[in-house]
Amino acid sequence: MSEVKLSVKLGPLRLQNPVLVASGTFGYGSEYADLIDLNRLGGIMVKGTTLHPRAGNPMPRMVETAAGCLNSIGLQNVGVEAFIREKLPFLRQYRCAVIVNIAGDSYEEFEQLAERLDGVEGVHALEMNISCPNQEKGGIHFGVDPEATREVVSRVRKRTRLPLIVKLSPNVTDITMTAQAAVDGGADILSLVNTFVGTAIDAKTRRFKLANITGGLSGPAIKPLALYMVWRVARAVKVPIIGMGGIMNATDAVEFLLAGASAVAVGTANYVNPHASMEILEGIEQYLREQGEKDVKHIVGTVKRCKPGNEF
Amino acid sequence: MRCAEHCEVVANRPVATNQFEIEIHCPTVALHAQPGQFVQMRVQSGYEPLFSRPFSVFRRFPERGNFSVVYLVRGAFTQMLARKKPGESVFVVGPLGNRFLVAQPANQVLHLLVAGGVGAPPLYLLAEELVQTGVPRQKIVVVNGARRQDLLVCQEHFAELGVRLRTVTEDGSAGAKGKVTDALKALHGRGELSGNRCQVYTCGPTAMLEAVAKFAQKHDLPCQVSVETLMPCGLGVCLGCAVKVRTANGTDYKRACVDGPIFDATEVVWE
Ligand SMILES: Cc1cc2nc3c(=O)[nH]c(=O)nc-3n(C[C@H](O)[C@H](O)[C@H](O)COP(=O)(O)OP(=O)(O)OC[C@H]3O[C@@H](n4cnc5c(N)ncnc54)[C@H](O)[C@@H]3O)c2cc1C
Numbered sequence: 001m002s003e004v005k006l007s008v009k010l011g012p013l014r015l016q017n018p019v020l021v022a023s024g025t026f027g028y029g030s031e032y033a034d035l036i037d038l039n040r041l042g043g044i045m046v047k048g049t050t051l052h053p054r055a056g057n058p059m060p061r062m063v064e065t066a067a068g069c070l071n072s073i074g075l076q077n078v079g080v081e082a083f084i085r086e087k088l089p090f091l092r093q094y095r096c097a098v099i100v101n102i103a104g105d106s107y108e109e110f111e112q113l114a115e116r117l118d119g120v121e122g123v124h125a126l127e128m129n130i131s132c133p134n135q136e137k138g139g140i141h142f143g144v145d146p147e148a149t150r151e152v153v154s155r156v157r158k159r160t161r162l163p164l165i166v167k168l169s170p171n172v173t174d175i176t177m178t179a180q181a182a183v184d185g186g187a188d189i190l191s192l193v194n195t196f197v198g199t200a201i202d203a204k205t206r207r208f209k210l211a212n213i214t215g216g217l218s219g220p221a222i223k224p225l226a227l228y229m230v231w232r233v234a235r236a237v238k239v240p241i242i243g244m245g246g247i248m249n250a251t252d253a254v255e256f257l258l259a260g261a262s263a264v265a266v267g268t269a270n271y272v273n274p275h276a277s278m279e280i281l282e283g284i285e286q287y288l289r290e291q292g293e294k295d296v297k298h299i300v301g302t303v304k305r306c307k308p309g310n311e312f
Numbered sequence: 313m314r315c316a317e318h319c320e321v322v323a324n325r326p327v328a329t330n331q332f333e334i335e336i337h338c339p340t341v342a343l344h345a346q347p348g349q350f351v352q353m354r355v356q357s358g359y360e361p362l363f364s365r366p367f368s369v370f371r372r373f374p375e376r377g378n379f380s381v382v383y384l385v386r387g388a389f390t391q392m393l394a395r396k397k398p399g400e401s402v403f404v405v406g407p408l409g410n411r412f413l414v415a416q417p418a419n420q421v422l423h424l425l426v427a428g429g430v431g432a433p434p435l436y437l438l439a440e441e442l443v444q445t446g447v448p449r450q451k452i453v454v455v456n457g458a459r460r461q462d463l464l465v466c467q468e469h470f471a472e473l474g475v476r477l478r479t480v481t482e483d484g485s486a487g488a489k490g491k492v493t494d495a496l497k498a499l500h501g502r503g504e505l506s507g508n509r510c511q512v513y514t515c516g517p518t519a520m521l522e523a524v525a526k527f528a529q530k531h532d533l534p535c536q537v538s539v540e541t542l543m544p545c546g547l548g549v550c551l552g553c554a555v556k557v558r559t560a561n562g563t564d565y566k567r568a569c570v571d572g573p574i575f576d577a578t579e580v581v582w583e
């Protein structure tokens with residue numbers, strides 16, 4: 001059997017394969033270390049990290065919905081110092097890329113996080129979560145405003161030499177505008193999508209199901225929306241894309257590659273099946289063999305129009 | 313040691329109204345599960361419901377490599393589980409979470425196990441361990457409560473162990489009429505809890521846990537509660553199972569799936 005090349009280069013970031021695990025769905029890696037071989041992952045995007053530890057939102061913070069779930073965790077995390085001290089040494093033992101997902105309430109917080117993580121051994125890239133409120137602009141999320149997106153990205157760009165990934169919010173009218181703004185600000189790579197804002201109501205009790213009222217929707221329910229956004233952004237910008245949103249199996253992952261993503265991230269599926277990322281990696285390899293492809297990068301963005309008369 | 317694998321159903325039999333005991337072949341859980349620990353189970357191949365469901369380990373059969381859980385049919389998942397036949401498979405992740413800690417020296421403590429409905433199974437596993445490790449049976453008191461007789465769980469198993477069993481039902485259809493806290497008050501009234509070093513372990517609906525925790529606190533009895541929350545991952549990563557706890561400088565959230573499900577009752581902030 002001929003070898004299939006799985007390693008990918010996303011601008012300055014090299015990955016041994018295109019399967020990553022999404023921020024907030026894989027903790028700090030150690031939680032899964034006895035169930036799967038972390039060395040086989042393309043990369044781990046760690047839980048959203050803030051400058052100071054955060055306790056998170058009141059319960060209930062998560063609710064199942066049709067083929068998905070809403071979460072309003074509220075960025076509960078240990079903070080950047082404890083991350084470096086307590087979580088990173090474990091991750092350094094593995095050869096997968098470690099991508100630190102950072103989130104701030106202000107431009108300064110983002111700058112300080114980038115500065116603190118620059119040059120820290122074992123950190124291979126930063127992913128900016130800009131789906132968080134910008135306290136300097138009355139709490140409007142950075143990621144829904146192209147100007148705030150460009151500004152926050154360019155400020156972080158000046159504070160770090162690490163490959164810079166910007167994670168786009170899908171809660172916008174035209175995602176290519178924030179995508180372009182992130183690239184203008186200096187993003188090396190775009191990742192998309194983050195969760196879609198939604199809510200859930202209990203008809204019987206006439207109450208919201210989440211203490212926070214709203215939450216972010218993830219899981220299979222969002223896949224068609226995410227896939228569309230990846231396809232649009234891939235045609236609008238030149239930087240590589242990490243696609244995510246509802247990827248549950250290898251076929252889902254391949255669809256994102258065909259739509260234009262150079263790599264994929266597995267999120268909610270990690271909860272449902274701890275082996276999901278491994279099964280997706282094996283499935284992509286098998287797909288490439290079946291399709292007679294020798295290199296995963298050859299299928300990126302190769303989706304074609306449907307053929308009339310071939311619907312069934 | 314824990315696993316995440318497809319396991320064979322060995323038996324799945326009704327034990328009471330809407331209740332089943334399912335026995336599953338899974339050597340890892342059979343060998344390693346401790347009283348209070350749980351497994352995440354999945355039978356659906358689609359996305360309805362999306363997440364796996366948590367169930368406490370009830371019995372272990374290490375020599376056959378099997379374990380069992382008792383479950384109440386409530387919604388979509390448990391309805392599907394009830395239809396599983398021997399030979400079919402269930403995806404099992406576990407054992408997960410922490411365990412009940414046995415107060416020491418174990419044979420000098422009065423162990424008070426307070427169960428409500430399907431909260432009984434993990435307490436049965438604890439009672440069995442206490443008996444097997446040589447704790448005198450008269451030092452193990454089980455208060456088993458439910459709304460009605462047909463909702464009582466594990467009755468015959470507790471009886472077989474020969475521990476002191478106090479049964480209570482809200483409608484009086486079995487044992488004394490009332491709630492588990494009424495049984496606790498009665499034990500206390502007869503002086504059975506004083507003069508003894510006593511440890512309470514409890515599992516059941518949240519309102520009951522809170523009532524038992526308050527009773528224990530009032531009478532200065534140490535108490536461990538097994539909490540119930542939604543558990544999307546069971547592995548400590550989603551933070552959807554948070555439990556509010558007291559800390560030196562206020563409150564914080566802990567994860568029911570890895571820091572729990574067993575917590576010291578004084579630590580939990582009841583909301
Ligand atoms: C650590 C842990 C151990 C558990 N051990 C057991 C066990 O040994 N046996 C057992 O039968 N169950 C146990 N449970 C509860 C079990 O996980 C739920 O009953 C199950 O998730 C229901 O799934 P479902 O899809 O059938 O019902 P769902 O569709 O999820 O729920 C149906 C209805 O029941 C209600 N409901 C769901 N869960 C609960 C609950 N826990 N308490 C009260 N109402 C609820 C829902 O609000 C809904 O209205 C345990 C839970 C935890 C956290």
Ligand SMILES: Cc1cc2nc3c(=O)[nH]c(=O)nc-3n(C[C@H](O)[C@H](O)[C@H](O)COP(=O)(O)O)c2cc1C
Nearest residue numbers: 022023024048071129193194218219245246267268
């Ligand atoms: C419980 C939960 C927590 C999350 N936490 C973060 C986070 O801290 N930072 C972040 O950028 N994205 C976070 N996400 C979003 C995921 O990384 C991902 O973008 C999203 O869930 C879509 O992918 P999926 O449908 O495969 O889960 C979280 C998602 C979930 C479900």
Ligand code: FES
Nearest residue numbers: 546548551553569
């Ligand atoms: S269930 Fe996911 S962290 Fe506990």
